[in-house]
Every structure is written in structure tokens, then in C-alpha cells.
Amino acid sequence: MESEQIIIDEEKFIPHLSIDCVIFGFHGEQLKVLLPKVKNLDLWSLPGGYVLKDEDIEKAAQRILEERTGVTDIYLEQFYVFGKANRSTGETLKKILLKNNVKINNTSWVFERFVSIGYYALVDFSKVNTKIGIYDEACEWHDIHQLPNLAFDHAEITQKALETLRFMLDDKLIGLNLLPETFTMKELQILYETILDKPLRRDNFQRKILSMGILERVEKKFTGAAHKAPYLYKFIK
Amino acid sequence: MESEQIIIDEEKFIPHLSIDCVIFGFHGEQLKVLLPKVKNLDLWSLPGGYVLKDEDIEKAAQRILEERTGVTDIYLEQFYVFGKANRSTGETLKKILLKNNVKINNTSWVFERFVSIGYYALVDFSKVNTKIGIYDEACEWHDIHQLPNLAFDHAEITQKALETLRFMLDDKLIGLNLLPETFTMKELQILYETILDKPLRRDNFQRKILSMGILERVEKKFTGAAHKAPYLYKFIK
DNA sequence: TATCATTGTTTCATTATGGAACAATGATAC
DNA sequence: GTATCATTGTTCCATAATGAAACAATGATA
Known part of the structure; x- marks a missing residue:
């Protein structure tokens, strides 16, 4: 051959x-x-x-x-x-x-x-x-x-x-580059936790990220799970 | 030639x-x-x-x-x-x-x-x-x-x-690399100000640097000038 | 001894962070 | 419908970090 x-x-x-x-x-x-x-x-x-x-x-x-x-x-x-x-x-x-x-x-x-x-x-x-x-x-x-x-x-x-x-x-x-167009706060937090390889506090993380003014809240994401539906966010251009 | x-x-x-x-x-x-x-x-x-x-x-x-x-x-x-x-x-x-x-x-x-x-x-x-x-x-x-x-x-x-x-x-x-063995707090501050190209507050700078625990106070530096003599510092190995 | 320039320190208000609890909500079980 | 559950969103308070001002100390000079 x-x-x-x-x-x-x-x-x-x-x-x-x-x-x-x-x-x-x-x-x-x-x-x-x-x-x-x-x-x-x-x-x-x-x-x-x-x-x-x-x-x-x-x-x-x-x-x-x-x-x-x-x-x-x-x-x-x-x-x-x-x-x-x-x-x-x-x-x-x-x-x-x-x-x-x-x-x-x-x-x-x-x-x-x-x-x-x-x-x-x-x-x-x-x-x-x-x-x-x-x-x-x-x-x-x-x-x-x-x-x-x-x-x-x-x-x-x-x-x-x-x-x-x-x-x-x-x-x-x-x-902005690692996540899809829209995502939940939890997904963003897990991304940060994964990169830093350490747990972050949910409340403080949300407060800090939102205070940066780079996220826009879009709509809610209904997954059918038995709990409150999280908001979806996207990055502001 | x-x-x-x-x-x-x-x-x-x-x-x-x-x-x-x-x-x-x-x-x-x-x-x-x-x-x-x-x-x-x-x-x-x-x-x-x-x-x-x-x-x-x-x-x-x-x-x-x-x-x-x-x-x-x-x-x-x-x-x-x-x-x-x-x-x-x-x-x-x-x-x-x-x-x-x-x-x-x-x-x-x-x-x-x-x-x-x-x-x-x-x-x-x-x-x-x-x-x-x-x-x-x-x-x-x-x-x-x-x-x-x-x-x-x-x-x-x-x-x-x-x-x-x-x-x-x-x-x-x-x-540690840009200064001589010993130096005054003011010299260190001016170094930082020069690199960052912006003024820093004397009191806050001193507090922050000292709280890092990397400096050792050695002795006083008498320049003959008509004011309080500053301490000399060196970096702790 | 008073004055001056500069250094070292304290104090207080403001802001950020850590930690906990509470409120909201969307599905499910009854 | 109502209670339950898991998770999300928010608030509250204590503590730590930072910003800003004032005060105290000191080494030379007049």
C-alpha cells in the first residue's frame, strides 16, 4: 500500500x-x-x-x-x-x-x-x-x-x-468570550469559580458583578425545575 | 584609512x-x-x-x-x-x-x-x-x-x-529591584507615583505599604535639613 | 526659645467585603 | 387550592479596607 x-x-x-x-x-x-x-x-x-x-x-x-x-x-x-x-x-x-x-x-x-x-x-x-x-x-x-x-x-x-x-x-x-449570548448569574459565577478554583459567595458575587454595570438583565429562564426561575443576562456592548 | x-x-x-x-x-x-x-x-x-x-x-x-x-x-x-x-x-x-x-x-x-x-x-x-x-x-x-x-x-x-x-x-x-539597599518612605512613594504617573496620598501610602509587612525600619536619615529626619527602610528578605 | 518644613500618627467618614438571614417564586405533591 | 421544596434575589449588619483631614513629633535655623 x-x-x-x-x-x-x-x-x-x-x-x-x-x-x-x-x-x-x-x-x-x-x-x-x-x-x-x-x-x-x-x-x-x-x-x-x-x-x-x-x-x-x-x-x-x-x-x-x-x-x-x-x-x-x-x-x-x-x-x-x-x-x-x-x-x-x-x-x-x-x-x-x-x-x-x-x-x-x-x-x-x-x-x-x-x-x-x-x-x-x-x-x-x-x-x-x-x-x-x-x-x-x-x-x-x-x-x-x-x-x-x-x-x-x-x-x-x-x-x-x-x-x-x-x-x-x-x-x-x-x-464575554467564554459564555453564550445569554446566561444566568449562576453560570457566570460557576465560570469564575472554575477559573479561580475556589468557591465564591453568591450574594457578594452578584452584587459585585452587577455594580460593574456590564450586564443587562434580559428575561427569565424557565427550566421547568421546581424553584424560582433565574434571570438571563447578557453583556452590554 | x-x-x-x-x-x-x-x-x-x-x-x-x-x-x-x-x-x-x-x-x-x-x-x-x-x-x-x-x-x-x-x-x-x-x-x-x-x-x-x-x-x-x-x-x-x-x-x-x-x-x-x-x-x-x-x-x-x-x-x-x-x-x-x-x-x-x-x-x-x-x-x-x-x-x-x-x-x-x-x-x-x-x-x-x-x-x-x-x-x-x-x-x-x-x-x-x-x-x-x-x-x-x-x-x-x-x-x-x-x-x-x-x-x-x-x-x-x-x-x-x-x-x-x-x-x-x-x-x-x-x-526591591529599583531602589538601593535602604531608602526613605518618601523615595518609595515617589517611585510608585512615577511609575503610575499619578499622585498618592502620603498617609494612606505609608499605612498600606507598612501593613504589607515587607519593610523593616532601620535607622534615621539626617540630611541636615530643617525638619524631622525620616526613617530609612529596607526590604525584608 | 520660637519658627519652619517635613515626617509620623490618629481620627473619622466612606466604601467595600464577609456572613447570615429573609423574601420571592415556579414547580410538585397532596 | 394549599403546603412544600429548591433555588434565586435581596436586605441587613459587622468587619475590613480606603479616602480625607487634622494633629503631633522633630531636627535644623533664626
Whole structure:
């Protein structure tokens, strides 16, 4: 059987530089991360790729995200550069590319050290239709607290992304990007609790959020449950 | 007259990647930035350089800092990556290298686009003995509010570094790195006011800082002035 | 000894936060 | 219909943090 061979044109990219994206979504009271799975290996990775020689790094991050996960036009924020000389080995990548039938010169820069720029993305879980990138076997959401076996230093990158998210929580109106158009106060609170990984008081949370004047009360949400129906809110533009 | 020619060995470095450092110091009630001056041009730049192929980026930043300014072993923090495709032109660099008698292949990657990692450094102004790097004509401190003509997007990089410094002020114990061993409460307050660019109340500032329990009162400072002598403080290790 | 400039501290009002209780309400069981 | 239940929305009060003003202390000088 002749194998299909996908060839990476190394000349098109800036060598030794890569981008890795941590895509956060929120669903079922859990903070999740979208991860592609390496073909035929028990190995997952952050969606990553290279920067074209005449491409803005921000654009590169968007392109990579779309190629690997199908997610387009989303909130992206650079958060850290991972640049230890020994942070990635060519061996893992060779294993991965072998499983993907990617033909590449064995002496290529892609097997040498990488400096990787970390971006985090915030997406509305309900609007995402993931697609499987050409190098991947699957692309799935994972609870931030139960991550699978991750390649390279991608666990560390994910951790740093989470810490940055926490640090920026008050500053960046993160709910706007992680929640659907309308949501209940409880959903917003659980999102904050999940990111901060600590419980918050219902009354104080509501008071504080409402005092910020960024929410608009829309209507009530009748779920059929035997209790008072909560209001729905949306962010004011 | 035969010119001395310094040759950059492009092969040693990761191409298209650079590091730029914003070095903050505090003196005479002003926040200052240490800038090398390009030889024979009315042009200043941030101390910057390239990353060796097997070098940690953090190490590279330290090395660059030492080569260009003589400053060693200081507090360094990565703050942003500048990666627009059009952020630097080869023309400016050619002008600079020409003035420095640096011989380089005209088709080298150094004249193409760069992705630059920004680091900021905090130093004790009183302990710094700057030296002039081999590519430079001078190396001087400039008030953050009166910057000279800066190359490339270095004004923007400096601005972003300042914003990051502001944002981190409560979190990072910045005074520890910018002030000498001992200092008065007023000096610390002026440092904060200078970074935040807004006045603070004397009484409230003192109360807040002291309540953090990070300062130790050492002795009094007699200046010979006709008023009460202020205490000196130092940071508790 | 009085004066002056500045530093250190206290006091009081205002605002934010922590903690508890109470009121409202939409379904269900009887 | 009425009582019950779970959850949501709100109020109340004590405590902590912050803003603003006044007062007390002190080291030199006149």
C-alpha cells in the first residue's frame, strides 16, 4: 500500500519558531481545553504550527487555530514565550511525523530546538464545530483538571495559560468570550469559580458583578425545575 | 584609512528572532531607561541582539544586556513578543551597520523581518556602571517622559514595557529591584507615583505599604535639613 | 526659645467585603 | 387550592479596607 505523503515546505516558515495555542471553552460546569490527538499514538498536543516568513504572528496563530481545529475569528491573547534550549526534542516530533506520513529532510530545523510563542484563546463552547486537522486523528475537549498525555512541554504551557487567565480575570471581561449570548448569574459565577478554583459567595458575587454595570438583565429562564426561575443576562456592548 | 570590520556570524544565531530589553532605573525622582546610541547617527535603540542556536532565551537576554550595557545579574522579566511582519525594515539596520563598519552579506536574514521578544529589566541605578557596547557610541539614561529618537518600533516596545510594569506593580515588589539597599518612605512613594504617573496620598501610602509587612525600619536619615529626619527602610528578605 | 518644613500618627467618614438571614417564586405533591 | 421544596434575589449588619483631614513629633535655623 502506497502511503500518502504530506510534505512540509520548510522554506516557507521562520525556522526554530513555533506557536502553540491553548483554547479554553466552558461547558457542563467545567473549564475545558481543545486538543488534537496525534495519529496512532497515545499522545495529545496543543494545536501548534509555524509562522510564515511574511506573516504577522497574530495572523499565524489564527491560521493555525483554524487549520487544526476549525475554529475561526476568536478572541486570542499572547501570554508567554517558551524558549529553553532543551524544551523539545526532535525524537518526539519524528515519531509524530512518521505516524502522519509526513516526508521531511532528517536534518531539517524542525527537529532542532524551538522557541514557541504561547497564545490562549477563549471560545463560546456552544458555537464551536471542531474539525480534525490533516495531521490529527481526533480533536476533543478535555477538562483542565484531567488532561491526557501531552507532548513536549505542553502541560507546562497549558498551566501557564491557566495562570494568566486567572491573573487577567478581573481585567479582561473573560466571560464575554467564554459564555453564550445569554446566561444566568449562576453560570457566570460557576465560570469564575472554575477559573479561580475556589468557591465564591453568591450574594457578594452578584452584587459585585452587577455594580460593574456590564450586564443587562434580559428575561427569565424557565427550566421547568421546581424553584424560582433565574434571570438571563447578557453583556452590554 | 582601513576600517576595522566586525563580522556577525549569522550561522550562530536563530534567524529572524531577536530580543530587545527595556532597562528601568530610578534616579532624581525620575523613571529612566538605559539606551545605547547608534554610532554617528541621531538614533538610539533598545539594547538588543540575537539568540544563539543552543541558548535559552532568558540567558540570551542576560548576555545581550551585559554586552551592550555592562549590567550583569539583574532582575529580568519577559513581557511581550512583537511580531508584525512589517515592524522593522532592513534599511534602518543597514544604515546602522554601515556606521559601525559591520560587514555582512546583503542578503542575510538580518535585513528581513524580525520577531522580537521584549524583556524588561529593573536595576538599582546607584550600582550600575554602564559600558559602551562595541556597536555603540554611547549608553545613557533617559527620562521615560523624554525619550530621544528611537529606532524601529522601540518607542512602542518601551511603552508596552511601562504599561506592564504598571500592571505588575502591586504583584511584583518592584521597589526591591529599583531602589538601593535602604531608602526613605518618601523615595518609595515617589517611585510608585512615577511609575503610575499619578499622585498618592502620603498617609494612606505609608499605612498600606507598612501593613504589607515587607519593610523593616532601620535607622534615621539626617540630611541636615530643617525638619524631622525620616526613617530609612529596607526590604525584608 | 520660637519658627519652619517635613515626617509620623490618629481620627473619622466612606466604601467595600464577609456572613447570615429573609423574601420571592415556579414547580410538585397532596 | 394549599403546603412544600429548591433555588434565586435581596436586605441587613459587622468587619475590613480606603479616602480625607487634622494633629503631633522633630531636627535644623533664626
